[in-house]
Amino acid sequence: MVNTGKKLIIGLAGILFCCLAALNCYAANAFPETIEINVLSDLYEGVVFDHSMHIMMSDGCAVCHHHTTGTPVVDPHCAKCHATDGPLEVVSCQDCHSHAAVTAETMREREDVYRYHDDKPDLKAAYHLSCLGCHEEFGAPTGCEDCHARTQAGDEFFRSGQFAPAGPVGDSAH
Amino acid sequence: MSKITRRKFLAGSVAGSAAIAMAPTKKAFGASLEGFPDGMGVLVDMTRCVGCRSCEAACNQEQNLPEPDRSFADYSVFDERPHGEHRRTTEKAYTVVNRYDQDDSESVFRKIQCNHCNEPACLTSCFVNAYTKTPEGAVIYNDKVCVGCRNCMIACPFGIPAYSYSSAFNPIVKKCIFCYDTRLKHGRTPACVESCPQQVMVFGKRQELIKIANNRIRRNPGKYVEGLYGENEVGGTGWLYLSPVPFQEAGFNVALSNQPIINNVKDFLAIVPMVLAIWPALFTGFHLLATKGKSHGHGDDHNHDGQEEH
Numbered sequence: 034m035v036n037t038g039k040k041l042i043i044g045l046a047g048i049l050f051c052c053l054a055a056l057n058c059y060a061a062n063a064f065p066e067t068i069e070i071n072v073l074s075d076l077y078e079g080v081v082f083d084h085s086m087h088i089m090m091s092d093g094c095a096v097c098h099h100h101t102t103g104t105p106v107v108d109p110h111c112a113k114c115h116a117t118d119g120p121l122e123v124v125s126c127q128d129c130h131s132h133a134a135v136t137a138e139t140m141r142e143r144e145d146v147y148r149y150h151d152d153k154p155d156l157k158a159a160y161h162l163s164c165l166g167c168h169e170e171f172g173a174p175t176g177c178e179d180c181h182a183r184t185q186a187g188d189e190f191f192r193s194g195q196f197a198p199a200g201p202v203g204d205s206a207h
Numbered sequence: 208m209s210k211i212t213r214r215k216f217l218a219g220s221v222a223g224s225a226a227i228a229m230a231p232t233k234k235a236f237g238a239s240l241e242g243f244p245d246g247m248g249v250l251v252d253m254t255r256c257v258g259c260r261s262c263e264a265a266c267n268q269e270q271n272l273p274e275p276d277r278s279f280a281d282y283s284v285f286d287e288r289p290h291g292e293h294r295r296t297t298e299k300a301y302t303v304v305n306r307y308d309q310d311d312s313e314s315v316f317r318k319i320q321c322n323h324c325n326e327p328a329c330l331t332s333c334f335v336n337a338y339t340k341t342p343e344g345a346v347i348y349n350d351k352v353c354v355g356c357r358n359c360m361i362a363c364p365f366g367i368p369a370y371s372y373s374s375a376f377n378p379i380v381k382k383c384i385f386c387y388d389t390r391l392k393h394g395r396t397p398a399c400v401e402s403c404p405q406q407v408m409v410f411g412k413r414q415e416l417i418k419i420a421n422n423r424i425r426r427n428p429g430k431y432v433e434g435l436y437g438e439n440e441v442g443g444t445g446w447l448y449l450s451p452v453p454f455q456e457a458g459f460n461v462a463l464s465n466q467p468i469i470n471n472v473k474d475f476l477a478i479v480p481m482v483l484a485i486w487p488a489l490f491t492g493f494h495l496l497a498t499k500g501k502s503h504g505h506g507d508d509h510n511h512d513g514q515e516e517h
Contacts, residue, residue, distance in 0.1 A: 110426070134396055134400070134401050135406065135409065136396060136409065136410045136411050137250070137409055137410065137411020137412060137415040137416055137419060138411055138412070138415070140409065140411070140419065151422075152419060152422060152423065152426075154406045155406060157404055157406070158255075158403075158404065158405055158406030161404040161405050161406075162255065162405055162406070165257060165405070175257070177259055177280075183280075190264050190265075190268060190279075191260075191261075191264050191278060191279040191280040192264070192267075192274065192275055192278045192279055192280075193278040193279065193280040193281075197278045198274045198275055198276060198277060198278060
């Protein structure tokens, strides 16, 4: 009797410990609930990105964060080298993807011929390629203004809203 | 500045015809020419394009083009088929995006603009030498000397040069110049490339872009069709396309030879001066030799006839 009780208590304690450890890990890797993406905003307003909701909907952090969060890697390209990697110090998109537009010259740092990451999209493309790919796949909104409202500068750029053309009537095409 | 004198013209003609006589395999010359080795280009990855038309808006702004007929945020233009064709470049739009619906896969979008050929057919067709291929890779033109003959519009295998039909008194040809004046000259990325949210386009040295493109094909099996449109077509173009569907399904002209367009007519054109300059002199000479010392052909004939009768 005593033995069984002891085992039960030890077992329960073990489970409790595991739960606490898991919670601790969770707390240590605290992620932001929402992220305002506005580093590039000019033609469009910034986007308030509901991080928590996307975590719930996705198949794990690695879908967007590649191998950086320490969670199981899903992309076979990443897995070749990073399958067993732990979490990195930096996990934010802009920590790796450059704000500046990428050109062939910046893309292939030719001095380092062994570099694998030689076709890395810039920040704007990293966001859009990642977001739109999934949004199309899962039937989420894909229109430009579904995610970010156009600024006045954007309306002027796209000749929309108050800057919209008068229409084909009366122009050069008669 | 140097004026072409009659003497120079004749000398050139003779030299030209001599060159033909000595080098019967002229084709090798055109094929070996690969433009400027450090020429810039743009790699277009059509798997990424979503048809947002940002590039069209950016081009309009950068080139100070007139107000478009429709807003750039109007996506119904993709459903239009003016004259049964997809939209083409016009005097108001140096680049346009078109959607190509597929039978068994998702629609693809293709942006068109001047492809900035290594050996541009527009350039060779222009009799006032308005066009220039710059060492940076751009095919630009001098609208001051353009007489509006539209030869380049016929010569271009991609149907790119447009015409300012709206101008009654000075209609000229209009096309993408790779943002040469405002950006390329200073080593900066073209406006359309910079505006793209999906990084569909990568700007860089053409030779580098070919490597990047081949890398993408190799690393992503099944994502792209084999081949890079523009790598060899008409002697190679500055703009290169990767496609997820066979190129003809996305409206590309796949009937083009790998020879520059000029090679189709080079042999013929080289003979023209020979015919015009040498033949008259040659045959006049023959005539003079043949009739030398014979003052009256008619009298001889009469004499001859008389002998026959006897």
